[in-house]
Amino acid sequence: MEVVEPNDGELTADFSRHMIAGYERGRSEAGYNATYFRSMLAEIGPVATAKKLLASPTVSDGFASLWERGRLDLTVEALVLDPRFETLFDLDELNIARRRLEQFDYSA
Template sequence: MVGIYERAKTETGYHATYFLRMLSEHGGLETARRLVGSGQPSEGFTSLYLKHRLDLTVEHLMLEEEFSDLFSVELTEIARDRLRDYGIEK
């Protein structure tokens, strides 16, 4: 999770300070659950969409095979549907 924060900052100039604060307060797993389960795309998701970098979103990361066992089927589907709604098939 810190890795996608660093990449977004370096590669797009997006400083996700709220995301970083959430990570330090709640850890990566709970941050992902909160952001994806919120019902609406986060501000960070929207900012990265506008920069054409949805590959740097929590939704994209949580669908990676190595992390798939950490999330419920419901949360995984929310992430997949959100990416699909914005033009990314994962």
């Protein structure tokens, strides 16, 4: 099944840059190499990657690894709640992201 990114042009491109930057920062600042996340970005794109992770009933291994490192600021959930990118996601997705972060005592 092919996943098509929303056609929000510059907003989607900006979100993509931030997703890749988050991956790089996780690697350089937190010592976490999210290879599966990186391959998802390449295969289905940044918005679809975020939506897929949010659709999971539990937090991802990457989320857990970043929590262990005290870097929930680098999670997809934190980026999804960035006011610049909220319009790329529906209310349910935003609530899932917020709830997950709150469960781990991180306020976005």
